[in-house]
Amino acid sequence: MSNHSSTRGADNIYQPSLARIVRILPQIEDHRLFQLRFEDPETRRSFTYRPGQFVELSIIGTGEAPISISSSPTRPGVIELCVRKIGRMTEALFRLPLNSLVGLRGPYGNGFPVAEMEKNNLLIIAGGLGMAPLRSLLWYALDNRSKFKEIILMFGAKISEEMLFKYELLSLLDRTDMKCLLTVDKDEEGIWPAQVGVVTKLFDVVEVDPEITYATVCGPPIMYKFVLRKLLERNFSKDRILMSLERRMKCGVGKCGHCSIGYKYTCIDGPIFTYWDAINLPEMI
Amino acid sequence: MQIVKLPKENLDEFMGSLSKFGEIHAPIKKDENTYLFSKIEDLSKIELNYNRTILPPKKYFLPPTETMFRFSPEKGYEPPEDNLNKKYVLLGLHSCDIHGLKILDLVFSGTYVDNYYFTRRKNTSIIGVSCIPDDMCFCRSMETDFVEDGFDLFLSDIDDSYLVRIATSLGDDIMRANQSLFKEVDKEDIAEYKRKSNERKNYFKIDLELYNLPEIMDLEYESRIWEEIGEKCLSCGTCSMVCPTCYCYDVFDELNLDGKTGERRRRWDSCLFKDYALVAGGLNFRSERSARVKNRYFHKQRGFVAQYGRPSCVGCGRCIQSCPAKIDIVEVMTKIRSASYE
Numbered sequence: 001m002s003n004h005s006s007t008r009g010a011d012n013i014y015q016p017s018l019a020r021i022v023r024i025l026p027q028i029e030d031h032r033l034f035q036l037r038f039e040d041p042e043t044r045r046s047f048t049y050r051p052g053q054f055v056e057l058s059i060i061g062t063g064e065a066p067i068s069i070s071s072s073p074t075r076p077g078v079i080e081l082c083v084r085k086i087g088r089m090t091e092a093l094f095r096l097p098l099n100s101l102v103g104l105r106g107p108y109g110n111g112f113p114v115a116e117m118e119k120n121n122l123l124i125i126a127g128g129l130g131m132a133p134l135r136s137l138l139w140y141a142l143d144n145r146s147k148f149k150e151i152i153l154m155f156g157a158k159i160s161e162e163m164l165f166k167y168e169l170l171s172l173l174d175r176t177d178m179k180c181l182l183t184v185d186k187d188e189e190g191i192w193p194a195q196v197g198v199v200t201k202l203f204d205v206v207e208v209d210p211e212i213t214y215a216t217v218c219g220p221p222i223m224y225k226f227v228l229r230k231l232l233e234r235n236f237s238k239d240r241i242l243m244s245l246e247r248r249m250k251c252g253v254g255k256c257g258h259c260s261i262g263y264k265y266t267c268i269d270g271p272i273f274t275y276w277d278a279i280n281l282p283e284m285i
Numbered sequence: 286m287q288i289v290k291l292p293k294e295n296l297d298e299f300m301g302s303l304s305k306f307g308e309i310h311a312p313i314k315k316d317e318n319t320y321l322f323s324k325i326e327d328l329s330k331i332e333l334n335y336n337r338t339i340l341p342p343k344k345y346f347l348p349p350t351e352t353m354f355r356f357s358p359e360k361g362y363e364p365p366e367d368n369l370n371k372k373y374v375l376l377g378l379h380s381c382d383i384h385g386l387k388i389l390d391l392v393f394s395g396t397y398v399d400n401y402y403f404t405r406r407k408n409t410s411i412i413g414v415s416c417i418p419d420d421m422c423f424c425r426s427m428e429t430d431f432v433e434d435g436f437d438l439f440l441s442d443i444d445d446s447y448l449v450r451i452a453t454s455l456g457d458d459i460m461r462a463n464q465s466l467f468k469e470v471d472k473e474d475i476a477e478y479k480r481k482s483n484e485r486k487n488y489f490k491i492d493l494e495l496y497n498l499p500e501i502m503d504l505e506y507e508s509r510i511w512e513e514i515g516e517k518c519l520s521c522g523t524c525s526m527v528c529p530t531c532y533c534y535d536v537f538d539e540l541n542l543d544g545k546t547g548e549r550r551r552r553w554d555s556c557l558f559k560d561y562a563l564v565a566g567g568l569n570f571r572s573e574r575s576a577r578v579k580n581r582y583f584h585k586q587r588g589f590v591a592q593y594g595r596p597s598c599v600g601c602g603r604c605i606q607s608c609p610a611k612i613d614i615v616e617v618m619t620k621i622r623s624a625s626y627e
Contacts, residue, residue, distance in 0.1 A: 005404045007364040013397045014353055018361040060356050061547055063538045065565065087565035103362055248564050250536055253397035257533030257554070258561060260580075261570075263588030268396075282506060282583075 013253050016058045016103025017043050022078060024098055027164050030085040031129070032094065033070065035078040036104060049073050050111030051136035052244055052272045056252045057081065058103030062092040066249040066267070069107065070132045072139035079104070082132040082164065108252040109271050112137050112242060117214045121150040123206070125227055127199055127219025131155055131164045133244045133271075134218050142178065150213075151178040152206055156199030156223075158185045160192050170194070181205065200226045203234070210236040218244040228275060241275035286433075287451040288470050291440065295466040296447070300328050300376065302463045306410055306455075307372030310345070312338055322375070333377050333440075336419045337601055341529035342375055342382050343389060346405045349526075350552040353401065353536070357546040365548075369401065373409040379416045381599040383436050384429035385529025386411070391593050392532050410455055413439035414447075415481075418488045421602030423615055425486065426493040429599040443477040493600065493615045494622060502587040505621050506579075514617060515575025517610045522555030524581070524604035524612075530597040531555070556581050582617065 009015065023035035038044040054068045065087075071080035085094045096102070114137075122141050126134045141148050153172070157163035163184065172180040173194065181202045183195035195202060199219075215231050217224060224243065231241055247259035247266035259266035262281035264273075273281075291299060303309050309325040312335045320335040322342055354362040378386075390406070393399040413436040424430040432439065437456030440447035448470060451457050460467060525531040535554035540547040554561065557577050562570040571577045589597035598614070605613045 005398075005400045005407055007369065007400050007404065011400050012364055013399060015364070016354075016362045058362065058549075060358055060361070061538060061540050061545065064536060064549075084566075090565065101358065101361065103356075246564055247570065248562060251534075253399075254395065255392060255397070255399055255532070255534075256536065256551075257556065258535075260556075260584060260588065262583065263591035 014105070014251070016056070016064070016105045018101050019079070019104045021096060021098055021100050021102060027082065028162050028166075031164060032083055032085075033165075034081045034083060034093070036081065036102065037078050038104070039101070044077070047079070047107075048076070049107035050114060051140045052111035052133050053107035053109045054133075054249070054252070054271065055079070055081070055104050055106035056108065056249075057089075057093070058105075059089060059092045059096070060101065060103065063089050064103070064250070065089040066108070066252060068133040068136075068244070068271070070135045072136050072143060074140055074143035082129070082135070084129055106252060108249070108267055110269065112216065112272055114140065118144075118147045119212075120148065121152070121208050121213035122148055123152045123154070123208055123213055123215040125154045125199065125215060125217045125219070127156050127223040128162075129164065130218030130220070130223070130244070132218075134216060135165060137216060142175075145177055150208065152181065152208065153178065154181045154183070154199055154202040154206070156183045156185070156202075156219075160184050160187065179206070198226070199223065200230050203230045208234070210234055210240065214240050214242060216242045216244075231275075238276040238279065239274050242272055243275065243278060245271050245273055245278075247271075287457065289449045289451065289460060289467040290443075290470045290474055291447045291449050291467055293445055293447065297328060299463055299466050300331060302466075303374045303376065303412075303459070305462060306459055307374040307408070309374050309376060311376040315339070322377075325376075331377065333414050334417075335377075336416070336422075337379070337603055337606070339603075339607075340527060341385055341601065341603065342378055343385065343529055343532075345373065345375060345409060346386070346389065346402050347393075347532060347534070347553075350550055351401065352548045352550050354549040355546070356538070356549060362549065369404040370408055373405075374412065375409055376412045376414075378411055378413045378436070379601075380413065380432040381422075381424040381427075381429045381601040382529055383411065383413050383432045384424075384427075384599045385601070387435045388530045388593075388595075388597055388599070389532055390435075410459065411436040411438075412459075415439075415441040417485065418490075419602070420490040421605045422489065422600060423491050423493050423602065424600035425489050426491075426495060426615075427596065427598055427600035428495075430485075431482075441478060441481070443474055443481060446474065448474055448478050491615045493598075493618050495596065498596075498618065498622070499587045499590050501622055502583060506583075508621065510617065510620055511575045511579040514578045514612060515573065517612055518557065518574055518578050519610050520557045520559060520574055520577065521609060522557045523607045523609065525555035525557060526553055527603040527607045529599055529601055529603070530585075533561075556584070582614070586618070 018039040019036040022037045025033040054066050057067045058064045067081045070082040184192050187196045249259040249267040250256045252267045254265045254268040311325050311331045312320045313323045313330045314332050320338045322338050352365050356362045393402040437453045439450040533554045534551045536551045538549050585597045
């Protein structure tokens with residue numbers, strides 16, 4: 001216990017800092033990418049994070065919610081949050097005009113163990129909004145390209161109109177220093193320029209050595225089931241499969257209790273867990 | 286530790302003198318066999334011989350509801366200029382409740398320190414008092430029937446006097462401010478203290494055996510007992526509210542009538558409430574009552590042990606006394622442990 005204690009400024013772990021919405025990039029239906037910039041120049045400079053971490057976003061007058069960071073710390077200045085309009089908080093966010101002020105605090109959570117993942121292959125597997133936290137890792141790895149071996153992205157959407165970050169990701173098809181596999185379940189008009197089929201089908205065109213590869217998975221619950229099966233068939237160690245999980249992380253700092261799973265808190269012990277953790281924590285996925 | 290003696294005839298004068306150190310709060314009688322911690326206006330209302338209060342002393346440090354920030358579109362979020370720094374003297378805490386505060390200290394400290402909690406903690410002096418267990422107390426099982434720190438002064442009843450342990454510099458100041466009321470401890474006092482504490486062991490009627498309980502909990506994760514308790518439980522959350530170690534809270538924003546400014550507040554929450562683990566979009570990770578009951582017991586007797594090295598239960602008996610469905614944690618744990626229960 002320190003002798004000094006106050007609820008002012010940096011002494012208050014719950015203090016949101018004001019940030020301005022400087023850009024709103026519409027994505028697919030009901031999904032937008034918000035670019036935020038801290039008002040305080042010092043916070044703007046000092047705020048850094050690891051891929052896979054999240055922030056607590058406050059909408060003045062509505063409330064606070066955890067949102068994963070979609071931008072990469074290699075591109076400082078703005079923080080990007082990809083948000084689906086799904087509840088009271090996000091509906092309020094979607095109503096805010098450009099240049100509105102919001103509150104931000106963080107970053108929270110463990111994030112991906114990027115230092116440990118260096119010198120390995122990266123197999124990034126995402127479905128739907130699962131791309132939001134993994135986009136941070138993807139750009140982090142591409143911006144530090146020499147630190148990683150092969151980089152493979154497997155991303156699936158139901159149809160082309162539902163693929164998040166579609167144009168950004170399609171532009172990666174040209175890169176020769178990574179394998180970008182984008183698949184849609186259905187392509188009735190036959191116009192999709194990449195793969196067609198469920199995301200697990202992409203394993204047919206990928207050859208990786210599980211000994212020197214980290215697989216990162218984020219997506220809807222149903223996707224985990226099939227992707228995990230594929231990874232285990234390919235002899236991935238359960239410690240080398242990393243998943244980003246969603247819970248109700250209200251405080252973000254391990255106090256309020258809402259995100260507990262078994263004996264872990266998603267907000268401080270996660271949201272990135274190994275598959276081994278997942279097996280050992282009840283009601284994990 | 287420095288130990289002195291307070292003759293009982295000096296107790297009133299001693300209690301009266303405490304107001305120099307802060308606003309006095311102590312147990313008072315609400316009605317037959319019901320006590321509560323309350324602000325003391327009249328010293329004669331203080332009840333130092335009580336079994337347990339309805340709410341534990343956590344209400345002084347994590348109030349049932351509190352304002353965390355006032356907000357406005359222009360200024361953003363500002364913590365209120367309130368009386369976090371007001372001085373209190375909490376008199377008459379039992380050993381289990383002091384342990385309860387020590388457990389809350391673990392939760393609210395660490396990498397992220399909650400200064401709403403700790404500012405109040407630092408401005409409150411704690412004076413403990415010994416007690417005689419009733420038939421719902423199982424502090425002895427939880428190893429909280431005695432306490433070595435976490436208080437400024439601790440008064441142990443040795444018939445015509447209290448043996449007074451002084452654990453902090455502030456405790457010493459409190460004692461020295463009324464030094465003439467205290468006497469030195471002699472050999473007979475020590476003998477009487479030992480006799481009383483040995484005798485106290487025999488008053489316990491229930492026991493929650495902690496031995497390898499976390500392992501047993503893992504083994505019985507799929508036990509039908511959770512369904513059984515889920516059937517009985519009303520999801521009312523009373524057990525969480527009266528628990529000295531339950532700390533979960535909910536955060537919500539309240540708008541003023543101008544529609545722009547308002548307050549961010551927090552309030553006690555319970556993992557037994559249906560929407561506790563609900564996430565945006567309607568997915569609820571524990572929509573079944575049995576899953577919520579199981580989660581509560583697991584967190585206290587398994588999860589907290591893994592996180593902090595001890596269970597988050599102090600055996601105060603409040604949940605047993607208050608549960609409207611008569612769910613008894615000692616019975617549940619005894620059943621779980623029993624080899625004949627499948």
